[in-house]
Amino acid sequence: MSPLSPKTANNPLKVHDAELARYRARVEHVLTLRLDHLKAPRDLHDAMRYAVLGGGKRLRASLVYATGEALQAPESDLDAGAAAVEMIHAYSLVHDDLPCMDDDDERRGKPSCHKAFGEAVALLAGDALQTAAFETLADGASARRLPMIALLARAAGADGMVGGQTTDLHAATDASTVATLEDMHSRKTGALIQASVLLGGLAAGGDPGVLAALSEYGRCVGLAFQIMDDVLDIATDAPKAGGPARATYPGLLGVDAARARAISLRDRALVNVAILGDNGTVLGALADFAVNRNH
C-alpha cells in the first residue's frame, strides 16, 4: 500500500497555488520592508535588493509559512523566519556565483550580482544579507526567536550550508560515492531547507514530537529537491556552467534510480507529515513539488 493518503495523492500542487502565491507575495513584502529600513550606501542597498527581491520559487519561505500554519501559528509570527531564510539563501547564491567560486555570469536569466554591481559590492552585499537575516530574526515577533537564531546559524554555517559549499569545491576531484554526495548535499542545500521547516515549527511552538517529525520531513524534502535538481539539469541539458563536471545522483546511480530515490524520499516525507492530519496537506504538496516539477 502506498504511504500517500488518498487525499494527498489526489491533491496535486496546483490545488494549493493560491496558498503558495500568497506566501510568495507575503515574503516579498516582508523582505522589501526589511531592506527599506536600512540606511545603507546606495550601491550596496541596490545590490542587496537585486539579490533578494523579485525572483525565485521561494520554496524556503513557503516551507516556513506552510509549517507554521499547519500548527496554527499566526502569519505575523512566521514573517521573520521566512524572510531570514530567503536572505541566507540569496547571500549564498551571490557568493556562489563569484569568480573564485562557480564563476556564473547569470542567475535566473539576469546578470549575476557581481556582473551587475562588480565583485567588491557583490561580496559585501552577500555579507550584509547574511547579517540582515539574523537582525530580522532578532527583531521578529515570535517568542521563540532565540532558538530560531541558533537553529538558522547551525544550518547556515560551517556545520551546514557553508560546510557543504566547501566540500563541493573538491567534489569534482574526490572519488565520489552516493554516501559522500548525500552528505555534501544534506549540508549544502538540505540543511537550509530542513531549517525552514523547523523555523516554522519553532515559531509555532511545536512540541518535541512534532518537531522531530518535521525535522525528518525537512531532511527528506531537501534531499529529494537536490536529487531532482540534478535530474532536471540532465533533462534540460543544462549542467552548471564553469568548473569541471561534478558528481551528480544521475551520474552515480543513473537517471531512473535517482528519480526512484527522490520519490522514495518524498514518500518518507509524507509519512512524517501524517502526524499533522489534514493540516499537513500543503506540506504534502510541497514535498510533491520537490519531485514533480519541471524547473
Place this chain on the structure above:
Amino acid sequence: MSPLSPKTANNPLKVHDAELARYRARVEHVLTLRLDHLKAPRDLHDAMRYAVLGGGKRLRASLVYATGEALQAPESDLDAGAAAVEMIHAYSLVHDDLPCMDDDDERRGKPSCHKAFGEAVALLAGDALQTAAFETLADGASARRLPMIALLARAAGADGMVGGQTTDLHAATDASTVATLEDMHSRKTGALIQASVLLGGLAAGGDPGVLAALSEYGRCVGLAFQIMDDVLDIATDAPKAGGPARATYPGLLGVDAARARAISLRDRALVNVAILGDNGTVLGALADFAVNRNH
C-alpha cells in the same frame, strides 16, 4: 582644567597589563572552544582557526570584558559577546584582504587567509565566521542575548561595518571632507568598537543612562582609534598596500591636527566613563591606549 581625573591620568595602560593579558587569554580560550565544537570540513575549519586565533590586540574583546566588569557582570556572561565581536572582526579582515577588495597578501606578518587557503576557502571561512558569531551569541550565558544579537547585527551590517566598507571602496575617488571621512570610519571601524562596549553593557544589564554614556564613550574611542591608525601609518611609512591612495585624517587635517582630534575624542571618552567612578579605570586606560600606542 583637564577633563582627565588625576587617577586616570596617572594610570598609563601598563598598570592594566595584567587585566588586558587576562582578557586576551580568556577570549582566545573561548574562541578555541567555539571553533572546536564545529564539525566543519578540514580546510574550512583550518582557515577559520587561522583567521581568528593567535593574533591581534583583541581591543574589541577587551572592551566587552572591561565594560562588563566595570558593571560587575560575571566574566562568564561576557564570553559570548567577546568571542562574537572578534569573529565578526576576523571575518571582515578576511574578506577585506581578498583580491576584489584590498588585495592584501599579508595580515599581521603572515600570509593573508586567501594566500594560505585559496580565495574560495577564504571567502567561505569569512562567511562561516560571521555565522559563528551569531551562533555564539545565541548560545551565550547572558539573559540579554537577544538584544545583544540585534545590536551586533546592526553594527556589523549594511548600516554599520559593511556599509562603511562599501563607502570606503569609493573613498579614494570621492572628494573627501573630514565629515565624509568621519562618517565612513564611524561605520567601518567605529560601529563594531562601539558595539563591543555596548555588548558588555547589555550583558551586564546596564541601565539606560549608563548605556547612553557607554555608547558615547565607544563612539569616541572608535574614532580616536581610527585617526591614530592613519597617523601611525604615516609615522611608520606604511600606507596600506594595494589600490589608490585613500583619504586619511592626517592627509586632510595634517598630522598635528589629526593627533589633536584623537586626543580630544579620548578626553570626551573619559568624561563619559566618569559615571562609573573607579570601576571605569580600565576603560579609561583603553581609551588612552587608542591614542597612545605605537602599533
